Amino acid sequence: MATRILHRRSRTREVLTRLSAYLAILVALILTLFPIYWIAANSFKFDIDIFAVPPEWLPRNPTLKHYEEAFIHRPFLRYALNSFLVAVGTTVVSVVFGTMAGYALARFNYPWQWRKQISFWILSTRMMPPIVSIIPLYLFFNYFQMLNTKSALVIAYTAFNLPFATWMMKSYFQDLPVELEEAAVVDGDTRWGAFRHVALPLARPGLAATAIFCLIISWNEFLLSLIITLTEQSQTLPIGIAGRVTQYNTYWGEISAAGFMACVPIVIFAFIVQKHLVRGLSLGAVKG
C-alpha cells in the first residue's frame, strides 16, 4: 500500500515536472517568435494602423504599400544587392584563405613553436573591437580613395572573418584522421594533392558551416559600413534601414518592411542549413 502511494506520488511529480518543462519551453518559443512576428505584422499595416491604440494584433487591412515604397521608390534593392555582393566576396576570400591556413596549422610542424604562436596571434586579431580599427581603416581607405566602394567593405570584413574561418577550419581538420592523407601520399600523391583530393572533400561540412557564419556576419555588419560608406551606390542594407530612423521622423512601415526583408534570407538560409549550423558551430567553438 505504502509503496503504491509513493509510486503514484512520484508519477504525479514526474508529470508535473514534465508539464512545467514544456510550459517553460513554450514561453521561450513565444518570447523568441513574437518580436519577429511583430515586425512582420507591422510591415503589412497602413501607417494609421501601426499607430493604433490598442495595437492591432493581426493586420486588419494588410497592404504591401511599405514594400513598394522601400523596394521600388527607395533604393533598398540596391542596398540589399550591395549587402549580398559584399557578403559573398568576404566569404569567398575568408573561406579560401582560412581553409588553407587552418589546414596548415592543423597538419604541419613549424620551427620554434610557430604553430602555437601564430594560432594564438590569429585568434587575437579577432578580439580587436571593430571600433578600434575603424579610424585607421577610414584613413587608409581615404588615402587609397577607396571610401564608398564595396571592395573596401570586403577588405574590412575580411579582417574579422578570416581569423574566425582559420580557427573553425583548423579545429575541423584536427578532427579528421590524418591517416587518409598519409595513405594518399604513400600512394604517390603530393601533400597539396592529399589536401585537395582527400582532406578537402572530407571537410565539406566544416566548410559549409564556416561559409554560413561568414555570410551571416557580413550580411549583418553595421558599424564598419556606417563609417566606410556614405553613398547609396555602396551602402549596405543595415545602413539603409538605420538611415530611415531620423531625428525628426521614424518611417515605421518602411523600416519594418526593410528590416523584415533583411531577416528573411537569413532565416530561410538557417533552416536549409540547420544541420551544418549546429554541428559546425559546436565543433568550431567547443573544440576551440
Added chain:
Amino acid sequence: MLKSASDGTSSTQSRPGGGLEQWAERHLRYLMLAPTVLILLALTIFPSLYMFYAAVHKISPNPDLPWEFVGAGNFARLLSDAQFHVALRNTIVFTVVAVTIEFLLGLGLALLLDKFIRRLTFLKTVLMVPMMLPPIAVAITWKLIYEPQFGVLNEIMYRLGLPLQAWAGDVNLAMFSIIVADVWQWTPFIFLLMLAGLASLPVEPYEAAALDGASSWRQFWDLTIPFLKPVIAIALLLRVMDALRLFDLVFILTGGGPADRTKVLSLYIYQVAYRFADPGYAAAISLFVLFVTIVLSTWFMKRMRLAD
C-alpha cells in the same frame, strides 16, 4: 616534372611547371599559411601602429592642418574625462548583467531541451533564430515594441494594470531596455553552445552516479558543470568580447541617452571621432579598450587553457 619523384598517378602529373611545383610542394607549409598571415598583418598591424601614432597627436578636423604632437596628453585626458568614466561604467554594467542573464537562461533552456525534447532539431533551430538576425533589424524591432505611445509593451503593461513607461526613453529603464533586447538576441548563442556541450557528455559517469543514488542536483553540479567547463569558458569569453563592443543596439534604440545612461565605450569613441571630430583622442580611448580586451581575454584563455 622530371625531378619530381613523389608525383605519382594523381592529376598533378599533367600540370606544367614541375620545377616551380616542386618548390611549392617543399614550402607548402609556409605557402598555405602566407595569405592569411599577410592579410591579417596588413589589416591589424598597420591599424594598430597607426592608432599609436594618432593617439599621441592632436588631429585637427581640418585636413590641411598638421597633426600636433601631444605625447601622453590624450591618455591623461582619460583620467579626468567624466563622460569617459560614465561610458566605462555603462559598458561594465551592461556586460556583466547581460552576459550573466544570457548565460543562466541559455544554460537553463539547453538543459530543459536536452532532458525533455531531445530530438526536435527543428524546435532548436527556431530558438536559435534571433542570434542570426541583423542586429539593426533587432534594434528596430525592439524600438517598435518599446515605443511609449503605441508600443506593444505598454499595451501589455496597461492590460496588466501596471504603470506605462517610456522604456528606452526613461532614465532609469533605458539600460534595462538595451539589456533585454541584447538578451533576446544572444541567449540563443549560449543555448546553442550548451546544447552542443550537453550532446557530447559521456553516459557512463551518470550511470555510475545513478547507481550510487546521487540526486539529479548532485549529478548536475558534480558531473555536468565540470564536463561543460570548457564550453562554458568559450561561450562566456565570446559573449564578453562582443558585449564590450556593443554598438548597433544603442545607436538605434537610445543614441546613448537619456542623460548618457546608455552611452557605452564604442558609442563614445564614435561620437568623439565623428561628432566632436577629435580622432586623436578617439584613438587613445580605442587603445584603452583594445588593451583591456586583450589583457582580459589572454588572461582568461591562459587560465582556461584554451589556447593549446
